[in-house]
Amino acid sequence: MANSDSDATVAPLRSASSTTPLPAVIPRHVAIIMDGNGRWAKKRFLPRVEGHRNGAKSVRMVVEEARRLGVRHLTLFAFSTENWQRPQDEVGGLMRLFVNYLESELDLLLRNGIRLRAMGDLSRLPDGVRELLTRNEEKTKDLSGMDLILAVSYGGRDEVLQAVKKIARKIKAGEVDPETITEQMFAQSLYLPDVPDPELLIRTSDETRISNFLLWQLAYSEIVVSPVLWPDFTIDEFYRCLHVFAGRNRRFGKTQEQIDSV
Numbered sequence: 001m002a003n004s005d006s007d008a009t010v011a012p013l014r015s016a017s018s019t020t021p022l023p024a025v026i027p028r029h030v031a032i033i034m035d036g037n038g039r040w041a042k043k044r045f046l047p048r049v050e051g052h053r054n055g056a057k058s059v060r061m062v063v064e065e066a067r068r069l070g071v072r073h074l075t076l077f078a079f080s081t082e083n084w085q086r087p088q089d090e091v092g093g094l095m096r097l098f099v100n101y102l103e104s105e106l107d108l109l110l111r112n113g114i115r116l117r118a119m120g121d122l123s124r125l126p127d128g129v130r131e132l133l134t135r136n137e138e139k140t141k142d143l144s145g146m147d148l149i150l151a152v153s154y155g156g157r158d159e160v161l162q163a164v165k166k167i168a169r170k171i172k173a174g175e176v177d178p179e180t181i182t183e184q185m186f187a188q189s190l191y192l193p194d195v196p197d198p199e200l201l202i203r204t205s206d207e208t209r210i211s212n213f214l215l216w217q218l219a220y221s222e223i224v225v226s227p228v229l230w231p232d233f234t235i236d237e238f239y240r241c242l243h244v245f246a247g248r249n250r251r252f253g254k255t256q257e258q259i260d261s262v
Helices: 035-044 047-068 081-083 090-103 106-111 127-140 156-172 183-187 235-247 258-262
Strands: 029-033 071-079 114-119 144-152 200-203 220-223
Touching: 035 047, 047 071, 047 090, 047 106, 047 144, 047 235, 071 081, 071 090, 071 220, 081 090, 081 144, 090 106, 090 127, 106 114, 106 127, 114 127, 156 183, 200 235, 220 235
Parallel strands: 029 071, 029 200, 071 144, 114 144, 200 220
Antiparallel strands: none
16 A cells, blocks of 8 residues: 655655665655664674674665655664663773764765754763764754754653653643643653654664664654664665555554545
8 A cells, every 4th residue: 555644755766876766755754773783793703893883884875865865854773771781892882983973974964964963861971972972963953954863872761751750840840730731742842852753663683672762753653674684784675664664554543444535
């Protein structure tokens, strides 16, 4: 069935770098759980950090291609609150790679009109990482071609908890009547309230969990699972996921007859 989401956009011409035709529509907001870096490295008898290093190449490809296709928001799950529990050397390696990415990709963002944004408990990041991230956000804040949103030190339950605390403080201060709280009010208390919910979530490496990612925002997102480990994720595989999305029939609780009558 054709995708019925009015927020999707008509696809442009096929990329010269891909052999796969584009689908008829492109989601405005794509979220990706970039999974499989460690397994990619293990299969090659390499340190896990090498998987993350090679995964950065897939990040660049997806960012460039999403921008070219007209995706308006691209959210990448870069580092979860649970990832802090990993071995210290791996966490340190990830932080160094994150710094390298922020330093090396700024020109790409500026050339392509991409605004960098971050969401998560950024207070837990090392000072140098947080300062560089803030600096790049500032340098790209006026760009409007696409939002690249990095979920860093991010957990979906933590985001919901922080939103509850924010509303609770307003109730305590007498600014909000609990009986007037709506879904819209709650959503306005999340990290990036101006960003619409993802139409499409892609998860790589054949895993089918959402892993504490965007628990509120993914309520009606289409989920497409890719069997490919993230460092091996290609443009053609990206297009395949977009084709799956385009073929979904999004009813949002309505019957097909109601959708057809619109």
